[in-house]
Amino acid sequence: MKSLAGRIRVAASLALAVAAPVCLGFVTPPSAASSATYNYAGSPLSMQDMEVIECDVAIVGGGPAGCTCALYTSRANLRTVVLDKNPATGALAITSHIANYPGVDRTMSGAELLEQMKNQAVEYGTRYERAQVFMVDVSGDETGDDVYTKCVYTPDYTVKARSLVLATGAMGRSGKPFHGEKEFLGQGVSYCATCDGAFYVDSEVAVYGATTEAIEEALYLTKFAKRVYWITNVDVGRSSGDGVLGIERNKVLDEDLMDTLLDCPNVEHVERTRLVEIVGDMSGVNGVKVRALGSDEDTVLPVEGAFIYLAGGGTKPITDFCRTKVDLDENGGVVVDEDMQTSMPGVYAIGDIRNTDYKQVVVAASDGCIAAMSIEKFLNNRKTVKVDWIHR
Numbered sequence: 001m002k003s004l005a006g007r008i009r010v011a012a013s014l015a016l017a018v019a020a021p022v023c024l025g026f027v028t029p030p031s032a033a034s035s036a037t038y039n040y041a042g043s044p045l046s047m048q049d050m051e052v053i054e055c056d057v058a059i060v061g062g063g064p065a066g067c068t069c070a071l072y073t074s075r076a077n078l079r080t081v082v083l084d085k086n087p088a089t090g091a092l093a094i095t096s097h098i099a100n101y102p103g104v105d106r107t108m109s110g111a112e113l114l115e116q117m118k119n120q121a122v123e124y125g126t127r128y129e130r131a132q133v134f135m136v137d138v139s140g141d142e143t144g145d146d147v148y149t150k151c152v153y154t155p156d157y158t159v160k161a162r163s164l165v166l167a168t169g170a171m172g173r174s175g176k177p178f179h180g181e182k183e184f185l186g187q188g189v190s191y192c193a194t195c196d197g198a199f200y201v202d203s204e205v206a207v208y209g210a211t212t213e214a215i216e217e218a219l220y221l222t223k224f225a226k227r228v229y230w231i232t233n234v235d236v237g238r239s240s241g242d243g244v245l246g247i248e249r250n251k252v253l254d255e256d257l258m259d260t261l262l263d264c265p266n267v268e269h270v271e272r273t274r275l276v277e278i279v280g281d282m283s284g285v286n287g288v289k290v291r292a293l294g295s296d297e298d299t300v301l302p303v304e305g306a307f308i309y310l311a312g313g314g315t316k317p318i319t320d321f322c323r324t325k326v327d328l329d330e331n332g333g334v335v336v337d338e339d340m341q342t343s344m345p346g347v348y349a350i351g352d353i354r355n356t357d358y359k360q361v362v363v364a365a366s367d368g369c370i371a372a373m374s375i376e377k378f379l380n381n382r383k384t385v386k387v388d389w390i391h392r
């Protein structure tokens, strides 16, 4: 029988985050590598374990926009925290080669460039955490705090900040939703296993998508669910031992992670099959209807949760966690002024989340620089920006 908790997972996630009682303050991690490690073997954090981080600048999204902003704010001695849901899923991370970023060898991959940007920010003192942000508070009225007037909520951390930067890019779920997807969103349909996985203890769940993000999220769910169906509409072609995958496009999948997932005893891979519909009733999802490629018959897999991870087209700004808090334009981009400040004082938006026509890495980095210098001016009540030219 489905638990009530499964039905109110969004509210419960929020309550867990808000109720966090421990304040550990700002601690700079020893290295980028250690802070970026994601522990699949870990159990969900209890309320006592949940950390509250206090900082000057909270940056949501660790793409080129977020990392550049962090580099600058850290160099300006502002305590900076970057929260990134998954560095493998941003627009830069999936770019095979980045030939037009100034000064960079054209053979460099987007993922390599991003790693360098992140490491540079961390070397200057940025705290970088893997966490998906599901809500933000943007004013002292909301946080009830005169100093930390912004608050960022994730399943594992609550970050209290004096300023907030929105840098989640535009790789949002685009295209036509599946039948039932909108209807059961928050009622069994989810895009965040780390937020909602704990509600599926001993349940059966489906993860749809041939993406590295889908693999990681499915792995996370294996810690809770009795069975995880990983459904891919392509032949992902498991490594044959010589490291060769089935088809060319799936070279973008992380092969080691995929092998780890497929070795899990509670994972069933449903290959060359497409998702047709999310089915359910008044109490939420109770199955996913799927159809094998080449077949004209549907099958219903009896699941309580459907996690969907299709690669976005790079055009839909990711604003689900903030869209009621700042002004958006008619295309869903966050509106900013020339300082990159949004309609809320102390809240900035940079990079593809602005949804301009100029979606380029160099522009995202430039936005990050402008926002950082504006934040320094804002937090230190300066009339003009302070340049960052002096070498330390």
Ligand SMILES: Cc1cc2nc3c(=O)[nH]c(=O)nc-3n(C[C@H](O)[C@H](O)[C@H](O)COP(=O)(O)OP(=O)(O)OC[C@H]3O[C@@H](n4cnc5c(N)ncnc54)[C@H](O)[C@@H]3O)c2cc1C
Pocket (backbone or CB within 6 Å): 060, 061, 062, 063, 064, 065, 066, 083, 084, 085, 086, 087, 088, 089, 090, 091, 092, 093, 094, 095, 097, 098, 099, 100, 101, 131, 132, 133, 134, 167, 168, 169, 170, 171, 313, 314, 318, 321, 350, 351, 352, 353, 358, 359, 360, 361, 362, 364
């Ligand atoms: C296929 C492709 C090829 C491209 N090629 C080029 C190119 O050759 N040259 C070029 O200049 N530009 C290129 N671009 C554009 C460029 O990659 C983007 O303009 C740039 O990466 C935008 O940076 P960003 O930091 O705003 O967003 P992103 O790079 O998308 O980073 C956003 C980050 O936010 C994180 N995030 C999302 N939601 C949350 C959340 N709720 N909580 C926490 N974190 C979250 C994501 O995991 C991601 O790491 C390409 C884009 C695509 C899609």
